Amino acid sequence: MKLNCDLGEGFGIYRHTDDAKIMPYIDMANLACGFHASDPVHMLESIRLAKQHRVAIGAHPGYPDLQGFGRRIMHCSADEIEAMLLYQIGALDAMCQAEDTVVSYVKPHGALYNQMMQDIGLFEVIVRTISQYRTDLALVILSVPEYETYEKIARKYEIKLLFELFADRAYADSGRLLNRQERGALIDDKKEVLERVECLLKKGYLESFHGKRLYMKADTLCIHSDTTTAVDLVTVLKDLLAKYRDR
Amino acid sequence: MKLNCDLGEGFGIYRHTDDAKIMPYIDMANLACGFHASDPVHMLESIRLAKQHRVAIGAHPGYPDLQGFGRRIMHCSADEIEAMLLYQIGALDAMCQAEDTVVSYVKPHGALYNQMMQDIGLFEVIVRTISQYRTDLALVILSVPEYETYEKIARKYEIKLLFELFADRAYADSGRLLNRQERGALIDDKKEVLERVECLLKKGYLESFHGKRLYMKADTLCIHSDTTTAVDLVTVLKDLLAKYRDR
Amino acid sequence: MKLNCDLGEGFGIYRHTDDAKIMPYIDMANLACGFHASDPVHMLESIRLAKQHRVAIGAHPGYPDLQGFGRRIMHCSADEIEAMLLYQIGALDAMCQAEDTVVSYVKPHGALYNQMMQDIGLFEVIVRTISQYRTDLALVILSVPEYETYEKIARKYEIKLLFELFADRAYADSGRLLNRQERGALIDDKKEVLERVECLLKKGYLESFHGKRLYMKADTLCIHSDTTTAVDLVTVLKDLLAKYRDR
Amino acid sequence: MKLNCDLGEGFGIYRHTDDAKIMPYIDMANLACGFHASDPVHMLESIRLAKQHRVAIGAHPGYPDLQGFGRRIMHCSADEIEAMLLYQIGALDAMCQAEDTVVSYVKPHGALYNQMMQDIGLFEVIVRTISQYRTDLALVILSVPEYETYEKIARKYEIKLLFELFADRAYADSGRLLNRQERGALIDDKKEVLERVECLLKKGYLESFHGKRLYMKADTLCIHSDTTTAVDLVTVLKDLLAKYRDR
Numbered sequence: 006m007k008l009n010c011d012l013g014e015g016f017g018i019y020r021h022t023d024d025a026k027i028m029p030y031i032d033m034a035n036l037a038c039g040f041h042a043s044d045p046v047h048m049l050e051s052i053r054l055a056k057q058h059r060v061a062i063g064a065h066p067g068y069p070d071l072q073g074f075g076r077r078i079m080h081c082s083a084d085e086i087e088a089m090l091l092y093q094i095g096a097l098d099a100m101c102q103a104e105d106t107v108v109s110y111v112k113p114h115g116a117l118y119n120q121m122m123q124d125i126g127l128f129e130v131i132v133r134t135i136s137q138y139r140t141d142l143a144l145v146i147l148s149v150p151e152y153e154t155y156e157k158i159a160r161k162y163e164i165k166l167l168f169e170l171f172a173d174r175a176y177a178d179s180g181r182l183l184n185r186q187e188r189g190a191l192i193d194d195k196k197e198v199l200e201r202v203e204c205l206l207k208k209g210y211l212e213s214f215h216g217k218r219l220y221m222k223a224d225t226l227c228i229h230s231d232t233t234t235a236v237d238l239v240t241v242l243k244d245l246l247a248k249y250r251d252r
Numbered sequence: 253m254k255l256n257c258d259l260g261e262g263f264g265i266y267r268h269t270d271d272a273k274i275m276p277y278i279d280m281a282n283l284a285c286g287f288h289a290s291d292p293v294h295m296l297e298s299i300r301l302a303k304q305h306r307v308a309i310g311a312h313p314g315y316p317d318l319q320g321f322g323r324r325i326m327h328c329s330a331d332e333i334e335a336m337l338l339y340q341i342g343a344l345d346a347m348c349q350a351e352d353t354v355v356s357y358v359k360p361h362g363a364l365y366n367q368m369m370q371d372i373g374l375f376e377v378i379v380r381t382i383s384q385y386r387t388d389l390a391l392v393i394l395s396v397p398e399y400e401t402y403e404k405i406a407r408k409y410e411i412k413l414l415f416e417l418f419a420d421r422a423y424a425d426s427g428r429l430l431n432r433q434e435r436g437a438l439i440d441d442k443k444e445v446l447e448r449v450e451c452l453l454k455k456g457y458l459e460s461f462h463g464k465r466l467y468m469k470a471d472t473l474c475i476h477s478d479t480t481t482a483v484d485l486v487t488v489l490k491d492l493l494a495k496y497r498d499r
Numbered sequence: 500m501k502l503n504c505d506l507g508e509g510f511g512i513y514r515h516t517d518d519a520k521i522m523p524y525i526d527m528a529n530l531a532c533g534f535h536a537s538d539p540v541h542m543l544e545s546i547r548l549a550k551q552h553r554v555a556i557g558a559h560p561g562y563p564d565l566q567g568f569g570r571r572i573m574h575c576s577a578d579e580i581e582a583m584l585l586y587q588i589g590a591l592d593a594m595c596q597a598e599d600t601v602v603s604y605v606k607p608h609g610a611l612y613n614q615m616m617q618d619i620g621l622f623e624v625i626v627r628t629i630s631q632y633r634t635d636l637a638l639v640i641l642s643v644p645e646y647e648t649y650e651k652i653a654r655k656y657e658i659k660l661l662f663e664l665f666a667d668r669a670y671a672d673s674g675r676l677l678n679r680q681e682r683g684a685l686i687d688d689k690k691e692v693l694e695r696v697e698c699l700l701k702k703g704y705l706e707s708f709h710g711k712r713l714y715m716k717a718d719t720l721c722i723h724s725d726t727t728t729a730v731d732l733v734t735v736l737k738d739l740l741a742k743y744r745d746r
Numbered sequence: 747m748k749l750n751c752d753l754g755e756g757f758g759i760y761r762h763t764d765d766a767k768i769m770p771y772i773d774m775a776n777l778a779c780g781f782h783a784s785d786p787v788h789m790l791e792s793i794r795l796a797k798q799h800r801v802a803i804g805a806h807p808g809y810p811d812l813q814g815f816g817r818r819i820m821h822c823s824a825d826e827i828e829a830m831l832l833y834q835i836g837a838l839d840a841m842c843q844a845e846d847t848v849v850s851y852v853k854p855h856g857a858l859y860n861q862m863m864q865d866i867g868l869f870e871v872i873v874r875t876i877s878q879y880r881t882d883l884a885l886v887i888l889s890v891p892e893y894e895t896y897e898k899i900a901r902k903y904e905i906k907l908l909f910e911l912f913a914d915r916a917y918a919d920s921g922r923l924l925n926r927q928e929r930g931a932l933i934d935d936k937k938e939v940l941e942r943v944e945c946l947l948k949k950g951y952l953e954s955f956h957g958k959r960l961y962m963k964a965d966t967l968c969i970h971s972d973t974t975t976a977v978d979l980v981t982v983l984k985d986l987l988a989k990y991r992d993r
Contacts, residue, residue, distance in 0.1 A: 018815045019760035044813045045335030070573070071812070072563060072785045074759045078574040079564070080610075088292030088347070095346020096339040103338050103384040116574075137350040265568045266513035291566045316813060317820070318565070319538045321512045326811070327819040327857075363821075539829030582786030585844050586837040593836020594829070597878035631844035 006206065006249075007225045008242060009033035009112070009145065009169060011065060013051030014042040014074075014230075022230040028054050030243040033061045033225060035112045035145075038093035041067030041075025049100050056106045063145065066093035067114035075115035086117075086127065087134045094138060110167065111135055112145035122147050129158050136162035143167050148221045150180040168222035172202045172242075173229060175214045180221060183214060195238055202226065202242060206249040253453065253496075254472045255489060256280035256359070256392065256416060258312060260298030261289040261321075261477075269477040275301050277490040280308045280472060282359045282392075285340035288314030288322025296347050303353045310392065313340035314361035322362035333364075333374065334381045341385060357414065358382055359392035369394050376405050383409035390414050395468045397427040415469035417458060419449045419489075420476060425464040436461060442485055449473065449489060453496040500700065500743075501526035501719045502736060503606070503639065503663060505559060507545030508536040508568075508724075516724040522548050524737040527555045527719060529606045529639075532587035535561030535569025543594050550600045557639065560587035561608035569609035580611075580621065581628045588632060604661065605629055606639035616641050623652050630656035637661050642715045644674040662716035666696045666736075667723060669708045674715060677708060689732055696720065696736060700743040747947065747990075748966045749983060750774035750853070750886065750910060752806060754792030755783040755815075755971075763971040769795050771984040774802045774966060776853045776886075779834035782808030782816025790841050797847045804886065807834035808855035816856035827858075827868065828875045835879060851908060852876055853886035863888050870899050877903035884908050889962045891921040909963035913943045913983075914970060916955040921962060924955060936979055943967065943983060947990040 012028065013036040014021040021042065028034060034055045037043035043051070055062050067075030069089060081089070090111075098108040113121050113131065121128050128146070135142050140163045146155060148168035159166045173192045175183045183190040192198055205211050205226075210218040226246075228239055259275065260283035261268040268289065275281060281302045284290035290298070302309050314322030316336060328336070337358075345355040360368050360378065368375050375393070382389050387410045393402060395415035406413045420439045422430045430437040439445055452458050452473075457465040473493075475486050506522065507530040508515040515536065522528060528549045531537035537545070549556050561569030563583060575583070584605075592602040607615050607625065615622050622640070629636050634657045640649060642662035653660045667686045669677045677684040686692055699705050699720075704712040720740075722733055753769065754777035755762040762783065769775065775796045778784035784792070796803050808816030810830060822830070831852075839849040854862050854872065862869050869887070876883050881904045887896060889909035900907045914933045916924045924931040933939055946952050946967075951959040967987075969980050 016757070016760065017813045019757065019762065021760065039339065045339040046332055048339070049331075049335045069564075069566060072758045073573075073575075073579075078572075079567075080572040081567075084296075085293055085567075088296045091347045091350050092286065092292040092295070092343040095349075096343040099342020099345060099385055100335070100338045102342075102386075103381070134350070138346055139349075263510070263513065264566045266510065266515065268513065316811075319511045319810060320820075320822075320826075325819075325821040326814075328814075332814075533833065539833040540826055542833070543825075543829045578790075579787055582790045582841070585841045586780065586786040586789070589840020589843075590833040590837040593839060593879055594832045596836075596880075597832050597875070628844070632840055633843075 006223055006246060007032035008228055008239065008246060009035055009063070009225045010228045010230050010239070011035045011037070011114070012055075012230055013037050013047060013065075015047050016042055016044055016071065023236060024051065024054060024230075026236045027230055027239055028058045028060055030239040031060055031228065033063055033110070035063045035065035035114075036097060037114065038064055038066050038097050040069045040089065040093055041071065041114050045096075045100075048097060049104070052097075052100055052104050052106065056104055061109045062097075062101055062106060063110040063112050064094040064097045064108050065112055065114050066090050067117050075117065078116045078120060083130045086130050090131065090134045091138055094135070094142075108142065110143035110145055118147075122149070125154065125158070128155060132159050132162045132164050136164050140164060145169050145225065147182075148223060150221075152222050167224040169225045169227045170205070170211060170221060170223045171227050172198045172205075176211060176219055178213045178215055178217045180213075180219050189214060193232070193234070195234055195241075198238065199241060199245065202245060206245070253470055253493060254279035255475055255486065255493060256282060256310070256472045257475045257477050257486070258282045258284070258361070259477055260284050260294060260312075262294050263289050263291055263318065270483060271298065271301060271477075273483045274477055274486055275305045275307055277486040278307055278475065280310055280357070282310045282312035282361075283344060284361065285311055285313050285344050287316045287336065287340055288318065288361050292343075292347075295344060296351070299344075299347055299351050299353065303351055308356045309344075309348055309353060310357040310359050311341040311344045311355050312359055312361050313337050314364050322364065325363045325367060330373075330377045333377050337378065337381045338385055341382070341389075355389065357390035357392055365394075369396070372401065372405070375402060379406050379409045379411050383411050387411060392416050392472065394429075395470060397468075399469050414471040416472045416474045417452070417468055417470045418474050419445045419452075422461040423458060423466055425460045425462055427460075427466050427468060430461060440479070440481070442481055442488075445485065446488060446492065449492060453492070500717055500740060502722055502733065502740060503527035503529055503557070503719045504722045504724050504733070505529045505531070505608070506724055507531050507541060507559075509541050510536055510538055510565065517730060518545065518548060518724075520730045521724055521733055522552045522554055524733040525554055525722065527557055527604070529557045529559035529608075530591060531608065532558055532560050532591050534563045534583065534587055535565065535608050539590075539594075542591060543598070546591075546594055546598050546600065550598055555603045556591070556595055556600060557604040557606050558588040558591045558602050559606055559608050560584050561611050569611065572610045572614060577624045580624050584625065584628045585632055588629070588636075602636065604637035604639055612641075616643070619648065619652070622649060626653050626656045626658050630658050634658060639663050639719065641676070642717060644715075646716050661718040663719045663721045664699070664705060664715060664717045665721050666692045666699075670705060670713055672707045672709055672711045674707075674713050683708060687726070687728070689728055689735075692732065693735060693739065696739060700739070747964055747987060748773035749969055749980065749987060750776060750804070750966045751969045751971050751980070752776045752778070752855070753971055754778050754788060754806075756788050757783055757785055757812065764977060765792065765795060765971075767977045768971055768980055769799045769801055771980040772801055772969065774804055774851070776804045776806035776855075777838060778855065779805055779807050779838050781810045781830065781834055782812065782855050786837075786841075789838060790845070793838075793841055793845050793847065797845055802850045803838075803842055803847060804851040804853050805835040805838045805849050806853055806855050807831050808858050816858065819857045819861060824867075824871045827871050831872065831875045832879055835876070835883075849883065851884035851886055859888075863890070866895065866899070869896060873900050873903045873905050877905050881905060886910050886966065888923075889964060891962075893963050908965040910966045910968045911946070911952060911962060911964045912968050913939050913946075917952060917960055919954045919956055919958045921954075921960050930955060934973070934975070936975055936982075939979065940982060940986065943986060947986070
């Protein structure tokens with residue numbers, strides 16, 4: 006199981022997360038592509054940092070909404086989604102090529118990610134668009150109980166899916182994330198997060214909010230980069246994952 | 253000698269030129285990449301139109317200035333130029349790949365083009381950046397008497413240059429374009445433009461404003477797409493060039 | 500009854516409508532404020548044109564989405580709506596003041612307008628925001644059967660409402676506009692449009708698609724500026740309205 | 747002598763300076779207007795913070811270049827400068843009015859500020875534009891030996907100038923700022939900065955890099971908000987200025 010993290014989300018003079026401190030500990034860096042965050046100069050810097058630490062680079066495309074950080078839902082047509090994905094993925098990939106590396110997967114950002122998980126039609130547009138560009142690009146999506154629905158569509162377009170779990174988010178018994186606004190939805194106790202990950206690695210399940218054992222697809226674990234404990238947590242998680250990976 | 257034309261320069265609901273009428277008659281379409289004009293949806297449409305008419309596609313990157321259509325000089329660092337070029341070229345190239353075609357050359361737009369011809373350091377940054385991405389991309393620049401200076405640098409980075417002439421612009425005896433503001437700088441008489449092109453094709457020179465014979469490098473002829481006579485002119489030019497190409 | 504029209508919706512080098520030909524015939528010009536269309540230079544030009552023809556100037560604020568021309572729904576918070584309205588209205592009003600004129604009303608644009616008519620909470624946010632800036636600004640909204648609901652809220656904030664009708668759109672028996680996608684929703688026959696307006700002026704009602712007489716609040720008539728017949732239609736409408744105004 | 751400071755320069759989710767800690771200690775807050783930094787929501791927050799601490803609000807307009815933070819020179823025409831100033835000042839002023847306060851001065855930002863001090867024609871465009879909007883708005887410019895040239899023009903348009911000095915920057919004997927790149931140009935020793943300010947308050951001059959006494963116009967002192975010592979310095983300066991203001 007690999008650690009993925011949203012990085013390279015600064016813009017111009019602004020920085021959002023402490024990328025230099027987090028990059029050494031993760032496996033996959035989801036890099037913003039200039040629509041919800043980042044700009045060409047920052048993208049190039051982020052690619053160089055990822056490459057230096059041998060971290061796989063993913064395109065992290067979002068809605069064209071810098072001001073709202075791609076968190077505001079925008080009603081876009083399939084044609085608009087297709088074009089904005091190719092644009093963002095291609096821009097990042099060209100920069101990777103100039104740096105002798107490559108984009109190896111795609112993970113939509115913010116509202117686009119959430120919409121993709123709620124609208125199977127949008128999911129198919131995204132999968133199809135990626136396949137039109139490069140079928141060797143994987144797509145990271147949320148691990149959900151009905152994962153086979155997604156896999157069936159992805160297979161049609163020859164796109165590999167990577168299912169991600171959140172160690173610092175509580176799950177309902179249904180296997181869905183609790184809404185952020187609900188009490189207990191965010192798990193900010195570092196020790197508890199680590200225990201949850203260890204349980205997942207050792208026993209193969211994540212415990213729901215009400216104690217149910219959830220056996221979920223878990224290709225990768227997403228770590229939030231913008232919390233105060235992010236740097237602290239990521240260093241410990243790396244060791245934990247390495248321990249189980251060696252087995 | 254090939255006809256090149258700036259197309260795909262609409263944005264959102266706006267259109268700048270009548271691309272559908274011009275595309276069938278040209279050889280090379282310089283397509284805007286979203287910084288000075290165009291947007292992802294329009295880029296994709298423009299690629300499809302070019303492909304349909306078997307027109308070679310060039311990336312036409314500009315300064316990040318939609319409002320000023322990339323015509324305002326912006327003081328950018330070499331790092332900024334490098335990053336903004338890779339971003340724009342890559343975005344267009346990914347879209348081309350999704351449409352089973354490819355970007356085959358680069359021609360900077362507006363103020364960036366003019367600055368490139370006035371600052372040899374900037375020219376080198378542009379050539380070097382292109383070579384970092386793909387050395388099989390040609391670069392279109394203005395045909396100037398001191399072309400060897402440019403060729404020497406381009407050879408260093410293994411980039412092929414294509415020198416372009418303007419049939420509807422007057423030249424000084426020095427081989428430089430007359431400033432647009434000078435009287436007679438723009439040649440809007442269609443017959444005169446055609447005579448100039450025919451002279452170039454038949455006798456190999458362009459006549460300067462004061463009647464001097466200018467023997468210039470001429471790989472491609474640039475046709476303005478935003479004049480009232482653009483569509484009219486381009487249809488005749490195609491035939492004229494075809495006539496001499498067959499010889 | 501006054502004619503209102505969306506104008507000043509160009510951007511940079513682009514123009515959307517033939518403002519110089521339409522402005523002389525209307526009473527109220529809804530001018531874009533740089534978020535869905537227009538830019539500072541174009542806004543100033545549009546103000547000067549309106550002033551020259553003694554046309555009342557309205558702020559026409561939209562979502563921050565140039566690429567989508569403000570037609571894409573964006574999920575914005577009340578705080579975001581408040582701030583983006585003040586920003587756009589204020590920018591236009593300062594320019595008006597510099598030109599010795601003034602913004603006299605507000606009409607939201609595109610998706611923001613539609614959302615306002617579907618979400619009474621959003622309507623109240625808009626009314627409240629306007630009242631915080633200047634209570635002498637009117638707000639143009641769609642004329643609907645349940646107009647009293649809107650008037651009640653507007654009175655609370657001391658804002659005057661102006662109800663607008665569309666002469667070139669078909670109405671359901673309910674007094675709601677037919678969806679644009681439905682057959683017959685758009686009335687493009689000039690003669691029919693004129694007959695509808697005359698009926699409204701003479702007899703006080705608009706005929707629904709199925710022939711029902713709709714007695715609607717009608718402070719102003721909206722004329723589309725981006726149709727091929729816009730210039731043609733507006734000249735005739737001006738005379739028609741003048742005829743009944745003199746009575 | 748008053749303390750002025752560039753604040754409200756965040757954007758979207760990004761923050762640039764610790765405004766809540768600096769605002770209580772200054773007299774004048776130069777608030778970004780959405781072109782080089784800030785957005786409508788952040789502007790409104792910044793106005794509320796300034797109002798809470800009874801700090802005078804100034805418009806801090808810049809070039810339309812979020813990515814470059816308004817630090818890149820853009821070649822704009824007089825018409826473009828006029829329009830972009832009115833737009834930005836008006837947007838901020840409308841928000842101030844909605845909050846029962848008002849913009850009381852203008853201080854251009856970054857490259858626009860520097861260009862204004864190098865091009866007297868641009869300075870006149872700026873002064874004239876402000877006067878077209880409100881002649882009771884002051885303009886903050888750099889204190890220079892040839893200040894009378896500027897005052898003469900400002901008087902013509904009935905605009906009051908406020909000359910600002912930088913306590914943490916070294917001056918040449920000519921009274922001009924040393925270039926930032928020169929050694930010793932930036933004074934980062936807090937004690938030295940305070941001594942310089944005290945000398946200015948007590949004896950009326952600032953000492954140049956080579957020890958010359960510079961008697962400069964000094965209406966206001968600019969404090970950088972984005973240095974590590976900003977919060978620390980501003981609290982001490984407030985007391986120092988208060989001490990001399992009471993005399």
